Amino acid sequence: MSPSAASTTRAHDVPAEERFERRLAHTLQAPALVAISHGTSSPTGQAAVASLLAAVRESRPDLQVSGGFVDVQQPDVAATLAAVADAAPAVVVPLLLSAGFHVHVDLVNEVRGTVGRSTALSAALGPDDRLVTVLVRRLREAGLRAGDEVVMAAAGSTDARAVADCLETGRLLADRLGRAVTVGFISAARPSLERAVLMARQRTPGARVVVATYLLAPGYFADSAAHLGDVVSAPLLAVGEAPPPELVQLVVARYRELSAFAPLF
Structure with missing residues (x-):
């Protein structure tokens, strides 16, 4: 197979939504993916969530991916959004399994209060x-x-x-x-x-x-x-294991639900 044919095959293997987002990144400013988890004082839990964030970055190297917390840990939501480079728009993805007070109140207020960048809030991870x-x-x-x-x-x-x-x-x-x-x-x-x-x-x-x-x-x-x-059973993110691919896919899917509307932010 020629190099050009191989390149074409690889391009066709990329889902249509992802091809759109990568083209958008070159023509507009692709929204950053800002993953916000609850936060924990457990070093093991902290490492598990960090590994999920690292896997999301690895799966989408074309995006700015950053992480913050609604409670317990730092950086908080405001600091995390402020650190997004170049005033890029941002999609906040709650790394929360259900949508309660933190999603409907805390994160809604943080997104509404953001100054200097267009920001949107995705759905929580679950149910899914x-x-x-x-x-x-x-x-x-x-x-x-x-x-x-x-x-x-x-x-x-x-x-x-x-x-x-x-x-x-x-x-x-x-x-x-x-x-x-x-x-x-x-x-x-x-x-x-x-x-x-x-x-x-x-x-x-x-x-x-x-x-x-x-x-x-x-x-x-x-x-x-x-x-x-x-x-x-173990939690969804288990000690000593790579994050399940389904979790990585779900975080990116929540981002995609809103990032396609980036020109409207």
Whole structure:
């Protein structure tokens, strides 16, 4: 194959949306991808989220990709947006599994208050089938068996919209597994994770209870869930592993949902 033919083949292998964005980068100012996570005091959790950000950068070297936090860690959202080079437009992608107070209030206010650049806010990561794919993989890695009861452990929120997002993920997981899934919350919402595990034990006496950890990364909440089931799966970002490709694809997909409208910012 000639070099020109090889080049043509590679170009055709790139999805149409990505070809559009790369052309846009040469003609306009492509929006920066600003990934904002919750933040954690756990060094392991910090490293896991940093590895996801690095994988996103590697997957899209044509974009400015930066990361910040809504809580606990620095830089905060305002500082992260201020550091985006050349007053480029920005798409803020919440690295949050559901859309609660942090998305609907904190990040909305930060985006609205941005001065000197056009800024847009994407949807949260979940619910999404790609997250369910990773949840199922983690359950299988943990040794899920046919007779097990499954409880999905979510962080929890006082915001009913975030709770609804988690319940929808539980429904998607149940559909994928072909069995009942009880959703329990580590904080703020009901049923509590402890109560959800008890409900599962009462439903099928003698069965193992397997907890599916619906958390982005290791940290305080993952530690809180770790002893509550007979078997507990790893978070979506597991210690010592490369980020799942589905998570990388999902972050970029949330960016794409808004970056195509960059000329309208």
